[in-house]
Amino acid sequence: MxxxxxxHSDISAADLARLTQEAQAEATPSTAKIIWSEFKADKPAMxxxxxxxxxxxxxxxxxxxINTPKMMETNIMGYFNQPFTADYWLGADSAGRSxxxxxxxxxxxxxxxxxxxxxxxxxFGICWGLISGYxxxxxxxxxxxxxxxxxxxxxxxxxIVLVTxxxxxxxxxxxxxxxxFYWEGTSRxxxxxxxxxxxxxxVAASKASGTSHxxxxxxxxxPNISSLIIVDCTLSFAENIGVETxxxxxxxxxPSQTPSLGTMIAxxxxxNNITQYWWTWLPAALEIIILCLSISYVGQVLRRAADAxxxxxxLD
Amino acid sequence: xSLIEIKDLKVHYPIRSGFWNRVTDSVRAVDGVSFNxxxxxxxxxxxxxxxxxxxTGKSVVGLEKVTSGSIMYxxxxxxxxxxxxxxxxxxxxxxxxxxxxxxxxxxxxxxxxIAEPLRNFEHLNKDDEKLRVLQLLNIVGLDADALYKxxxxxxxxxxxxxxxxxxxxxxxxxxxADEPVSALDLSVQAQVLNxxxxxxxxxGISYLFISHDLGVVRHMCNNIAIMNRGxxxxxxxxxxxxxxxxxxxxxxxxxxxxxxxxxxREAHRASRLAVEAVYREQQSKYxxxxxxxxxxxxxxxxxxxxxxxxxxxxxxxxxxxxxx
Ligand SMILES: Nc1ncnc2c1ncn2[C@@H]1O[C@H](COP(=O)(O)OP(=O)(O)O)[C@@H](O)[C@H]1O
Ligand SMILES: [Mg+2]
Numbered sequence: 001m002x003x004x005x006x007x008h009s010d011i012s013a014a015d016l017a018r019l020t021q022e023a024q025a026e027a028t029p030s031t032a033k034i035i036w037s038e039f040k041a042d043k044p045a046m047x048x049x050x051x052x053x054x055x056x057x058x059x060x061x062x063x064x065x066i067n068t069p070k071m072m073e074t075n076i077m078g079y080f081n082q083p084f085t086a087d088y089w090l091g092a093d094s095a096g097r098s099x100x101x102x103x104x105x106x107x108x109x110x111x112x113x114x115x116x117x118x119x120x121x122x123x124f125g126i127c128w129g130l131i132s133g134y135x136x137x138x139x140x141x142x143x144x145x146x147x148x149x150x151x152x153x154x155x156x157x158x159x160i161v162l163v164t165x166x167x168x169x170x171x172x173x174x175x176x177x178x179x180x181f182y183w184e185g186t187s188r189x190x191x192x193x194x195x196x197x198x199x200x201x202x203v204a205a206s207k208a209s210g211t212s213h214x215x216x217x218x219x220x221x222x223p224n225i226s227s228l229i230i231v232d233c234t235l236s237f238a239e240n241i242g243v244e245t246x247x248x249x250x251x252x253x254x255p256s257q258t259p260s261l262g263t264m265i266a267x268x269x270x271x272n273n274i275t276q277y278w279w280t281w282l283p284a285a286l287e288i289i290i291l292c293l294s295i296s297y298v299g300q301v302l303r304r305a306a307d308a309x310x311x312x313x314x315l316d
Numbered sequence: 317x318s319l320i321e322i323k324d325l326k327v328h329y330p331i332r333s334g335f336w337n338r339v340t341d342s343v344r345a346v347d348g349v350s351f352n353x354x355x356x357x358x359x360x361x362x363x364x365x366x367x368x369x370x371x372t373g374k375s376v377v378g379l380e381k382v383t384s385g386s387i388m389y390x391x392x393x394x395x396x397x398x399x400x401x402x403x404x405x406x407x408x409x410x411x412x413x414x415x416x417x418x419x420x421x422x423x424x425x426x427x428x429x430i431a432e433p434l435r436n437f438e439h440l441n442k443d444d445e446k447l448r449v450l451q452l453l454n455i456v457g458l459d460a461d462a463l464y465k466x467x468x469x470x471x472x473x474x475x476x477x478x479x480x481x482x483x484x485x486x487x488x489x490x491x492x493a494d495e496p497v498s499a500l501d502l503s504v505q506a507q508v509l510n511x512x513x514x515x516x517x518x519x520g521i522s523y524l525f526i527s528h529d530l531g532v533v534r535h536m537c538n539n540i541a542i543m544n545r546g547x548x549x550x551x552x553x554x555x556x557x558x559x560x561x562x563x564x565x566x567x568x569x570x571x572x573x574x575x576x577x578x579x580x581r582e583a584h585r586a587s588r589l590a591v592e593a594v595y596r597e598q599q600s601k602y603x604x605x606x607x608x609x610x611x612x613x614x615x616x617x618x619x620x621x622x623x624x625x626x627x628x629x630x631x632x633x634x635x636x637x638x639x640x
Pocket of ligand 1: 329343344345363364365366367368369370371372
């Protein structure tokens, strides 16, 4: 059969190297590259990205040098120490524990949970949505009834109940408990786009080319909804920082001996702290605001850049 | 033996509703269609939009879940998935889609698009595969530059030729061409059709050529089937259909071909209105009491029409007199 193609085209194996080189010279940059270059052009977005990445690296690495149990010991000498002193950059709380160190370890815990939660719940939600939307029919119907059931459960209450009945839990178990309840939004979003995408002829063409269902779902359809996935993940990440923080603040997140942004903001429950000892809670609150704003700004720029690469595509 | 034999093909789409998702009704997109395609020929399937042509075409490629009926290829019924697997069916039967933009994955480079059937069916080594893709691009008249570009960087006609290249990649026996040029400008239409004809000559491929326009089909097809609301209303050779049409639906389609000769426009318009009038008045003669087409009856060895036996004979006689 190969002879058939030899005979009816002007190209033979001898031309392969030359033509490949010619084609490479004319190659179009990939979408990822286009997004990256648009990103580089937007200075504030770049700054937001550097803040996020730099801060996460700082707390992840910094926390390694801090001995947490020792840090959490009560130190009467440091009782509500003022900030900006040699021993306590950001002061100390009612037990004389360094706020700065707690902030680093607490950020590590909170952000770690947020990253874990985003990775687990988004991966699960994306797979659920893709499979449900692609197969349609009975599979979709069954998966959507499970989705409906999960949506019916009162989420915060369920988490509080689970946290109360599980005797020993830490950041990892907490992340898994949260994940049970945080994939639904993503799955619904992804499913509706997958339904539309599956109708397109390129999916039919792939089926007719003998490509398997799994390859079609993850190699053909998923790249086409990648901009939606990127944006959804960044926004979920910003939201997920708030999830752990909120529950810890209420006293149902991490145990009180484990510092987190939520337990630190909970210092503000004491009216004395709010007015007199502001350094016990304000840094954590500011950190969350700056981090969430930066993340959602990066998300917006990513969305714009992804759309732009599509627009640019439509133009030329 | 024919290359492919379609027998009493039915595709009904269930309409589901309610919490339990029960089937409450169905759309009969294809409702008892039978025809054969011979090796090396171009078979035309023509009808208005919504008449079930695409559904028929997709069933033949194996993309549609068939309600009943059979499609025989090499002695096996390929409406069953296990037979398709056994035959590596899509190595031999491929498809060209109407919408060239949506049928090419916008996130894939041309090389990966054209190589997709090769990777699944032929498992060539990297160099042989790239060589084959370059040869295919050359055959449809595109430069090697196209290799690492994306579909949106090409014009409609070029994209459709990329679709043709992908369909030809495994040197199939049959290609279903679903309105391959309907979305293109007239000048580009001819160009794409010429490439398709050239490829047919060189590779001995059969086409099932689907169109809503009898004007386009005329230059491509030896045998033609006319489809109306899920059923075939007339089957015949090119001569039967264009020169001796019997069913009113065929006559309407013929009257709808645009007239390019300016002087003949007025006469063309008059004849179209006349056909329209007959269609409105004589519905009951051409369709049964439910408004559905009759079963096909043979009037000559090559020509069949969906009418009661006596009406068909009478019309054939009239048609013959006009000819004489
Ligand atoms: N997936 C589907 N579900 C329900 N109805 C469908 C589906 N696909 C096609 N149909 C219906 O079947 C009929 C035939 O469609 P189609 O084969 O696309 O016609 P054509 O290609 O001749 O325009 C139409 O009435 C259309 O609405
Ligand atoms: Mg169609």
